[in-house]
Amino acid sequence: MPAPSERFAGTATNIARACAAIERDLTARHRIADLARDSGMAQHHFQRRFAEATGETVAGYLRSRRLERAAIALCQTDARILDIALDCGFETHAALTRAFKAHFGITPDAFRRDGLDPALCGAPPRPFLKPVEARSFAMACDLVEMPQQWLCWRRATGMIDGRYFPDLAATRAAFGELARILGKDEAAFAAGYAQGPAAFEDQSAVAHFGALFDTERSLAWAEGRTRIEAGLYAVFPHKGPLNTLHLTWHRAARVGLGRLNLTLRPGWMVETYLTSRIEAPGTALSALVHLPVHKSTIGKA
Incomplete structure (x- = not known):
């Protein structure tokens, strides 16, 4: 059996791999149970470790990355919002609109027309990455x-x-x-x-x-x-x-x-x-x- 320090090291590495798996295909249905199994952890343990490592819940991490991709597409292309929704893992125009407004406080149409209030933007060079903070997250410096x-x-x-x-x-x-x-x-x-x-x-x-x-x-x-x-x-x-x-x-x-x-x-x-x-x-x-x-x-x- 590995020593406790080795298990903790393995946990961090497995969380990093889970993040990479999510990032490789943001349109996939990333079930928490599957990510936990692939990481060799029980589901509740995986969710807790993921929040400790990233500051976000698993669902929040996936949502923030999908919406960042959607925001970039709205800025840089003239693609239909439905097509952007499908490319970012949302099943309908309405689903993207609901999630986008809840996340950024503005609809995709208004975002494309007016942009995002600079006060709401994230740190450059990723102004549209707005992490969904886990409620259990604690941070000190x-x-x-x-x-x-x-x-x-x-x-x-x-x-x-x-x-x-x-x-x-x-x-x-x-x-x-x-x-x-x-x-x-x-x-x-x-x-x-x-x-x-x-x-x-x-x-x-x-x-x-x-x-x-x-x-x-x-x-x-x-x-x-x-x-x-x-x-x-x-x-x-x-x-x-x-x-x-x-x-x-x-x-x-x-x-x-x-x-x-x-x-x-x-x-x-x-x-x-x-x-x-x-x-x-x-x-x-x-x-x-x-x-x-x-x-x-x-x-x-």
Whole structure:
């Protein structure tokens, strides 16, 4: 029998796989019982773990992605609303209209004509992704005034199943080379993002990974360096495998900030690594997600 930490790690990985299965075919009838069975969990346990990992219910996750796709189609095509409804997993024009109005507060016809109030839009570059928060969802973070830092980086491009670093072997080797170069120098291994991905599968998404320093440095290893501005950051913990970090990013940036009455400010988002093991145990603190937020939010988290 696997140890408890191994079971928790497996749970996070299975939730990530369930998300990927949903994203691969948003029109399919994704029955919770089937997703739970494929994840090796009882249905009630799967639903609880899914909400803990993503901040959303299973049904809410599916609905928000279908409606995001519908909103994009309404903006970018002149397709009939019925055809958009069918392409997004709704059986009728009326079914899409009911769901769309309940979700965005506006009908598809009015949305196509007038657009969405900017105050109701999500964070770019996915303004129409509006997660359906699970009632049981709880979120906490530390608000930290961080000093200016410098990230010396290499680029990794593309996403697979919602995860950056599609070539994990190459990334691991690059970090190993960097560790040998740095030796005992004080630096945090990290990755920085100028913005989030434009979709669950985004071949143009860019991660800048390398080492974070307190002062400006030049490294022959690096392709470039970027200043990470000083300011207030909401810091969210990630436990378990590093290949499930995208779940924590979604839970924090898309769901958690709203729950905590925090809003993103311009600036790079950063994750720092506390382990070199991609397959970290499920209960181990393995990374920290740092999101720049507005100072006016102090005291609300």
